[in-house]
Structure formats: structure tokens, C-alpha cells
Amino acid sequence: xxxxxxxxxxxxxxxxxxxxRVSFDEVAVAKADRKWQRRWNSAVVxxxxxxxxxxxxxxxxxxxxTRDGALRTPGLTFSDEDASxxxxxxxxxxxxxxxxxxxxxxxxxxIALSKxxxxxxxxxxxxxxxxxxCTMGLSEEFGRERVFNTPLTEQGIAGFGIGMALMGHTAIAxxxxxxxxxxxxxxxxNEAAKIRYRSGGQYNVGGLTIRTPTMSVGHGGLYHSxxxxxxxxxxxxxxxxxxxxxxxxxGLLLRSIRDPNPVIFxxxxxxxxxxxxxxxxxxxELPLGKAEVLVPGSDLTVLTWxxxxxxxxxxxxxxxSPSPALEGVIPKSLRSAKVELIDLRSxxxxxxxxxxxxxxxxxxxxxxxxxGMTAGVGAEIAxxxxxxxxxxxxxxxxxxxxxxxxxxxxxxxxxxxxxxRVLDAMVETLQY
Amino acid sequence: MAxxxxxxxxxxxxxxxxxxxxxxxxxxxxxxxxxxxxxEPFTVKLDAESFRSYKCDGPELEVEVTKxxxxxMYRQMQLMRRMEMAADALYKAKLIRGFCxxxxxxxxxxxxxxxxxxxxxxxxxxxxxxxxxxxRGGTVAGVLGELLGRKxxxxxxxxxxxxxFTPSFFGGNGIVGAQVPVGAGVAFAQKYMGEQNATFAxxxxxxxxxxxxxxxxxxxxxxxxxxxxxxxxNKYGMGTSAERSSANTEYFKRGDTxxxxxxxxxxxxxSLQAVRYARNWAVNEQKGPLLxxxxxxxxxxxxxxxxxxxxxxxxxxxxxxxxxDPIRGLQRYIEEWGLATEQExxxxxxxxxxxxxxxxxxxKASPEPDVADLWTDIYFKGTEPPxxxxxxREEVCFVSYIRGSSGN
Numbered sequence: 001x002x003x004x005x006x007x008x009x010x011x012x013x014x015x016x017x018x019x020x021r022v023s024f025d026e027v028a029v030a031k032a033d034r035k036w037q038r039r040w041n042s043a044v045v046x047x048x049x050x051x052x053x054x055x056x057x058x059x060x061x062x063x064x065x066t067r068d069g070a071l072r073t074p075g076l077t078f079s080d081e082d083a084s085x086x087x088x089x090x091x092x093x094x095x096x097x098x099x100x101x102x103x104x105x106x107x108x109x110x111i112a113l114s115k116x117x118x119x120x121x122x123x124x125x126x127x128x129x130x131x132x133x134c135t136m137g138l139s140e141e142f143g144r145e146r147v148f149n150t151p152l153t154e155q156g157i158a159g160f161g162i163g164m165a166l167m168g169h170t171a172i173a174x175x176x177x178x179x180x181x182x183x184x185x186x187x188x189x190n191e192a193a194k195i196r197y198r199s200g201g202q203y204n205v206g207g208l209t210i211r212t213p214t215m216s217v218g219h220g221g222l223y224h225s226x227x228x229x230x231x232x233x234x235x236x237x238x239x240x241x242x243x244x245x246x247x248x249x250x251g252l253l254l255r256s257i258r259d260p261n262p263v264i265f266x267x268x269x270x271x272x273x274x275x276x277x278x279x280x281x282x283x284x285e286l287p288l289g290k291a292e293v294l295v296p297g298s299d300l301t302v303l304t305w306x307x308x309x310x311x312x313x314x315x316x317x318x319x320x321s322p323s324p325a326l327e328g329v330i331p332k333s334l335r336s337a338k339v340e341l342i343d344l345r346s347x348x349x350x351x352x353x354x355x356x357x358x359x360x361x362x363x364x365x366x367x368x369x370x371x372g373m374t375a376g377v378g379a380e381i382a383x384x385x386x387x388x389x390x391x392x393x394x395x396x397x398x399x400x401x402x403x404x405x406x407x408x409x410x411x412x413x414x415x416x417x418x419x420x421r422v423l424d425a426m427v428e429t430l431q432y
Numbered sequence: 433m434a435x436x437x438x439x440x441x442x443x444x445x446x447x448x449x450x451x452x453x454x455x456x457x458x459x460x461x462x463x464x465x466x467x468x469x470x471x472e473p474f475t476v477k478l479d480a481e482s483f484r485s486y487k488c489d490g491p492e493l494e495v496e497v498t499k500x501x502x503x504x505m506y507r508q509m510q511l512m513r514r515m516e517m518a519a520d521a522l523y524k525a526k527l528i529r530g531f532c533x534x535x536x537x538x539x540x541x542x543x544x545x546x547x548x549x550x551x552x553x554x555x556x557x558x559x560x561x562x563x564x565x566x567x568r569g570g571t572v573a574g575v576l577g578e579l580l581g582r583k584x585x586x587x588x589x590x591x592x593x594x595x596x597f598t599p600s601f602f603g604g605n606g607i608v609g610a611q612v613p614v615g616a617g618v619a620f621a622q623k624y625m626g627e628q629n630a631t632f633a634x635x636x637x638x639x640x641x642x643x644x645x646x647x648x649x650x651x652x653x654x655x656x657x658x659x660x661x662x663x664x665x666n667k668y669g670m671g672t673s674a675e676r677s678s679a680n681t682e683y684f685k686r687g688d689t690x691x692x693x694x695x696x697x698x699x700x701x702x703s704l705q706a707v708r709y710a711r712n713w714a715v716n717e718q719k720g721p722l723l724x725x726x727x728x729x730x731x732x733x734x735x736x737x738x739x740x741x742x743x744x745x746x747x748x749x750x751x752x753x754x755x756x757d758p759i760r761g762l763q764r765y766i767e768e769w770g771l772a773t774e775q776e777x778x779x780x781x782x783x784x785x786x787x788x789x790x791x792x793x794x795x796k797a798s799p800e801p802d803v804a805d806l807w808t809d810i811y812f813k814g815t816e817p818p819x820x821x822x823x824x825r826e827e828v829c830f831v832s833y834i835r836g837s838s839g840n
Binding site for chain 2: 118120145148150151153155156158159160161162163164165166167168169171186187190191195196197198199200201202203204206236237239259260261288289349352353
């Protein structure tokens with residue numbers, strides 16, 4: 001008991017190592033990807049690379065890497081938009097800048113701090129920029145009274161933020177890793193979620209936003225690669241959001257900060273540096289509670305959020321144009337299947353309408369998430385979908401998830417669903 | 433069992449030679465004669481053993497009071513006790529359901545606190561919250577209505593015993609210790625906004641062993657917040673005596689670098705003086721947090737399902753009631769100092785009883801919340817999920833339903 005706790009704390013104290021390892025990993029992934037491309041063109045079947053065929057996020061077609069594409073993000077509304085102006089002229093005047101996820105998150109907090117005097121950012125090491133650099137320079141820009149370090153006090157941080165929000169403040173708290181949110185679980189579920197109800201509407205902590213890095217990093221192990229979103233599903237009163245990209249992160253975070261309910265905002269940590277887009281520099285928001293259809297289709301719905309969005313995208317490509325190694329296992333009849341890819345984005349409350357509308361059209365659903373299967377978010381969605389779409393379903397709802405084990409340090413890549421496992425599930429569901 | 437009881441008793445005996453606080457309710461002295469003008473302040477002197485201090489000098493023993501103030505305190509303490517007794521009766525009549533924790537015997541803390549602070553100071557406490565809710569701007573009928581789960585309750589009947597709030601009272605709280613870091617956050621916001629106020633975060637001797645209490649101490653001291661940590665030491669955390677749960681039972685010394693003050697919480701004048709001292713410490717002198725420990729006693733069990741006699745003797749409870757009762761103590765001051773006659777005080781007792789009786793009738797007459805209220809106050813109005821599930825099969829609320837039936 002003592003040793004494991006100490007190990008976790010010790011790991012916290014080595015943020016730079018973790019950050020460096022992330023970037024090292026990207027290089028490795030990119031290298032593997034080039035090899036993959038070479039193999040793609042050759043007829044010789046080689047054994048796969050040790051790390052598996054993980055594609056680079058950098059080449060994703062989902063990411064909006066042009067200014068025009070960025071400004072046409074569905075649901076994007078500029079907060080300073082003049083309601084009378086036509087959207088085309090407004091888009092014409094907007095600037096974008098190349099940002100990764102941590103820069104987009106920082107940008108959102110910078111806007112929140114400059115527009116709202118009561119906004120405060122705090123958490124472990126945030127004044128130094130945070131372990132993932134999301135708060136880089138904010139303390140210098142807005143002062144140490146507004147952007148400050150807390151002790152290693154997760155339960156205290158959550159309680160403290162709740163107290164501030166009760167006083168009408170905008171409290172933006174960071175829990176350094178989603179894995180450390182468990183000590184704060186009581187404060188979030190018993191206090192933040194319930195205060196509006198139990199005070200008969202007199203008090204609320206709508207000003208509270210808890211930011212926390214989530215999901216796997218490839219080698220995070222037991223206490224740095226978990227996805228705890230499912231544990232909050234029963235906490236009515238809370239909202240929970242997971243963005244997939246820089247544009248999404250900035251717009252959803254600004255909306256979360258301003259939402260009149262407490263929001264837990266989980267940022268997929270592997271995407272902090274690897275997902276890069278042109279991000280509008282102005283103040284804009286994206287709606288909570290709305291899923292986004294990334295690739296339209298009619299034969300199968302694939303639903304996911306966070307990091308696996310990109311694995312699913314790869315799996316779609318694999319299905320439509322399999323590599324020589326995969327050709328033998330993908331029936332020709334399935335290669336023209338039109339698969340609809342949906343990013344759920346808001347986990348609580350989740351967009352029942354968009355999902356059920358899609359499944360009623362396609363008749364098939366595969367849900368992909370990194371957390372374990374038993375009572376994960378996918379369980380709730382599968383249950384609701386089978387109830388609402390029962391007569392339209394052509395196959396059982398399939399879940400591709402982490403295993404029901406701790407996220408072990410060894411074999412983490414085999415624990416987390418990758419493109420091959422998603423592809424396998426798609427083939428199985430399409431053939432059912 | 434008899435030998436065990438003896439053993440337990442011997443553990444609670446104070447060690448010889450160690451100075452202990454005295455908890456008599458009637459040892460304060462008036463050396464002159466009280467003025468005839470009820471608003472004119474006069475000075476009384478507390479017993480030398482009313483306080484023990486840690487890393488601070490502690491308050492003066494000379495306390496300024498007025499006749500009006502003492503009579504108001506007497507009336508309020510009677511009202512609080514009558515209200516809690518009414519709650520006890522309503523619970524036993526099965527009209528109050530769920531959990532209910534009463535503060536009979538601890539009136540000198542709640543009333544003393546209210547008289548030492550200003551309306552815009554903030555208070556937050558745990559489940560023994562009824563008196564604070566009334567004193568901080570609520571009503572007896574509002575509290576009893578909440579306990580009964582009626583619409584007229586201060587949280588519209590949606591919270592219950594531990595969930596009563598006013599604009600300056602951040603409520604009772606059912607999770608042991610959870611309110612303490614929340615209190616630190618409230619104090620931070622006060623400081624940030626430049627308010628000349630303090631936050632009093634209350635908890636019991638049982639809660640004082642929760643990790644987050646220490647997390648809050650550390651943050652409050654680190655950032656010099658105007659948080660007064662108030663430990664109501666009623667000697668038992670549920671059924672476990674302080675000695676059996678805490679390695680250090682001197683709760684006022686547990687703040688490490690935070691100075692502390694142990695207070696005779698049975699003498700309301702000592703309580704008042706301690707709260708004034710703490711407020712001055714945090715607000716006027718801006719010295720940051722302070723830890724106040726009120727040594728007090730609860731006459732009843734921990735909650736309604738606890739008879740309160742399995743872990744302590746009936747004699748102990750009886751002795752506290754008959755010799756150290758805070759209301760009787762104040763009554764004695766008022767009579768001895770010639771501020772009011774026994775007859776006049778009896779009239780105040782009667783008035784308190786009548787007020788509580790009327791409040792009980794008012795609360796009972798109020799209807800229960802509407803069924804639609806099950807789904808309100810979960811999310812900010814207009815941002816609810818499209819549907820929410822209820823208690824029974826097929827009991828699902830659609831947002832259009834909430835909006836329609838609440839008349840908005």
C-alpha cells in the first residue's frame with residue numbers, strides 16, 4: 001500500500017521525463033510509419049514492427065490543417081460574433097494559428113482569464129507551466145494570485161475549487177493526471193454534482209471546471225494511462241467532456257468553463273503534442289452534449305472519443321484498402337462498406353439522438369474506448385442503443401475496449417484498442 | 433463489561449499535573465453592578481481556565497456584553513433547543529425520514545458564533561447544522577420543513593437534515609470533513625474580492641482525523657486565508673470517544689503552524705469572546721487561519737438511531753446536563769447579575785416553545801415537492817440532458833416536461 005503510493009508520488013515528481021518520453025515516442029511512431037509505407041508498396045511480407053502498425057496522427061484527415069477548414073468546423077460559434085453579420089464575411093476576417101492540443105488549451109485559459117476577472121487557474125505545478133505545458137506562461141501573464149500552484153492535494157483542490165465556485169468565481173482546477181482524480185472523487189460526486197439539488201437550487205458550482213490529462217501514453221502504466229470517465233457516468237449534475245484535437249480542445253474548454261454546470265474536462269495526453277491543427281485565434285466555443293459525425297456512412301457506425309478516434313480512422317482506411325498482409329482476412333465484399341465515424345465528445349450527458357439516428361440508418365454499432373469493458377461508458381451506450389434501435393439492429397452492438405485488468409506497464413499497446421482490433425470488430429459486425 | 437467500563441473511564445481521566453480546560457457553564461464573574469440601560473455595555477470576567485492557547489496569546493478574560501445581547505442569546509439558545517426537541521419528536525413520530533443529527537447541548541457554540549461574527553462572514557459545517565441555518569438568516573419553520581421534506585423547507589424539501597443553506601451559510605454537509613476544504617475555497621474568494629470577512633469552517637472531533645482537513649489547513653496557512661477552522665469537540669465521533677480515535681486529542685494544536693485556541697464551549701460568554709478574537713485575528717490583523725476548538729457536549733446520541741448510552745454512561749450524560757448546561761449557565765448569569773427575573777426568563781421560554789409549535793404546524797401543513805421537482809436543480813435550467821431517468825421503470829423525464837410543468 002505504502003510503496004505503491006510512494007511510487008505514484010515519485011512518478012509525479014518526474015514530469016519532464018514523461019514529457020520527453022512522449023516526444024521520443026512520436027519519433028518512433030513516425031519511423032515505424034515510414035517503414036509501413038515502404039512495406040505497403042512492396043510485395044514482400046515482412047514481420048510487423050515490434051510496436052505494431054500504429055499510424056501517425058500527423059497524417060490524419062480528421063485534423064483541420066488549413067485556415068479555411070478550421071473556420072468551417074461544424075458548430076463553431078465565435079463568442080464575440082455580431083449576430084447581425086453574415087457568417088461568410090465574419091469567417092473572412094478570422095485568423096488561425098498552428099497549434100497543438102496543449103497550446104490550444106493554454107489559449108482557451110488565457111482567453112478565459114483575460115475576459116473574466118474572477119477566473120483563477122490552479123493545480124499542482126501549473127504556475128511552472130504544468131507537466132504538459134498547458135499553463136505555460138499564464139502565471140507570468142496574469143499574476144501569481146490568479147495562476148498558482150497547489151500542494152499535492154487532489155481532494156483539497158477539488159474542495160477548494162468548489163468553495164470558490166460557490167462564491168460565484170470561475171475556478172479552473174487541474175488534476176495533474178486523471179489517474180489522480182480518485183482522491184477527489186468524493187468532492188466531485190458528493191459535493192460538486194449534488195450541491196444545486198441538495199440546496200434546492202440556492203447554490204451551484206457552475207463556475208467549476210476540472211481539467212485533467214487522460215488516456216494512455218504508450219508506457220504510462222498503472223497510474224498514468226487510465227481512462228476514468230466511466231466512473232462519473234452516474235453523477236447527474238456533472239458534465240464530462242473529452243476533446244480529440246486542438247480546435248475541439250479550445251472550443252469545448254471555453255464552453256466548459258462558461259457552462260453553468262460543473263464540468264470535468266479530460267484531455268487525451270498523447271494528443272497534446274501530436275495532434276496539430278490551424279486553430280482560430282479568436283474566442284470561440286463548441287457545443288457540449290453534441291456528438292460530431294466525422295465520416296458519414298451507411299453500413300456501420302463506429303463511435304469513439306479521444307485518442308481512439310485516430311485508430312478508428314486508420315481502421316476505416318484498412319477496411320477500404322487493406323495492406324497485402326491484411327488482404328487475406330478482409331472479404332472483398334466488405335471493402336466498399338461505408339462506415340460512419342462519430343466522435344462522442346461529451347460523455348456526460350451524451351448525445352443519444354445523434355447516435356441512435358445513425359444506428360437506425362446503419363443497423364450496426366461498434367463502440368471503442370480505452371477504459372475497461374465492464375460498466376465502461378460503452379455499456380451504457382450499448383444498453384440504450386439496443387433499447388431504442390432494437391428492431392433496426394442487424395448485429396449485436398460490439399465493444400472494443402481496454403481489458404478488465406489494471407493498465408499494466410508491460411504490453412500497454414496490447415491493452416489499448418488499436419486499429420487492428422477495431423478493424424477486426426468492424427469485419428465481425430459487418431459479417432454478422 | 434464492568435471492568436472494561438472502568439478501564440475506559442480511567443483512560444479519560446485527565447493526567448495529573450497537566451492543565452486542562454474547565455467546562456463549567458457558570459463561572460464568569462461580574463465585579464461591578466450591571467447598568468440599567470439594556471444597551472449599555474458592561475464588563476464581566478471569564479474564569480482563568482476558559483481558554484488554552486497554542487502559538488498565540490489568546491483573548492482577554494474581560495468581556496464586554498450588554499443586557500440586550502445576553503437576553504437575545506438566552507432566547508436563541510432556548511429556541512434552538514426547542515427546535516431540536518421538536519425535530520426529535522417528529523422523527524419519533526415517523527414524520528421525519530432519513531438521517532437526523534441534533535445539537536442539543538451544543539447551543540453555546542452556534543449562538544456564541546453568531547454573536548461574534550457579522551452577517552457577511554461565511555459559515556460552513558457538517559451534518560449537525562440546524563441551529564446555524566436558523567441563526568444565519570433562516571427560520572425554524574424553514575428548517576423543520578426541510579427535515580420533513582416539504583416544499584416550505586429551506587432547500588424546497590429536496591435536501592433534508594444535512595442540506596440547509598442561506599446566502600451566508602454554505603450548508604450542512606453529509607460527508608465527514610468534506611466541508612473543510614470547501615471553506616478554504618470560500619475564504620480564498622473573500623480574500624480575492626477584498627472583502628473584510630472571514631469564513632468559519634466547522635467540523636467535529638471525529639472529522640478532524642480526515643485527511644482533507646489537513647489538506648485544508650495547509651492551503652489556508654500557505655496562502656494566509658481568513659479561514660477559521662472550528663472544531664466542535666463534543667468528545668465522541670459517533671460512538672468513539674476522542675481518546676480512542678485521536679492520537680492527539682488537543683485538537684487546537686493540530687494545525688502545526690496554525691495557532692490554536694481551546695475554548696470552554698459550554699459557557700456562551702467564553703464562546704463569544706473566542707469567536708470575536710478569531711475574527712479579529714483573521715480580518716483586522718490579517719494573520720491568516722486560526723484553529724478554534726470548542727469543548728462541548730452532545731446530550732443525545734450521534735443520530736436518531738443511536739441511543740447514545742452504549743459508549744458512555746447515563747451518569748456521565750446526567751452529570752453534564754445537571755452541572756454544565758450552557759442554557760442554565762446563562763440563566764444563572766442573568767438572574768445573579770440582576771438583568772431579568774426568573775419570571776421574565778420563563779416568559780422567554782414560553783415564547784420559544786410557542787414559536788417552535790407554530791413552526792411545526794406550518795411545516796406540517798406544507799405539501800411535499802412536486803414530482804417534477806425530482807428532475808429540477810440537477811443542471812442549470814435549460815442545459816439539462818434531453819432525458820433523465822427517475823426512480824421507477826419507465827419513469828423518464830424529458831426536458832420539455834420539466835419546462836412545461838414548472839411553468840417556465
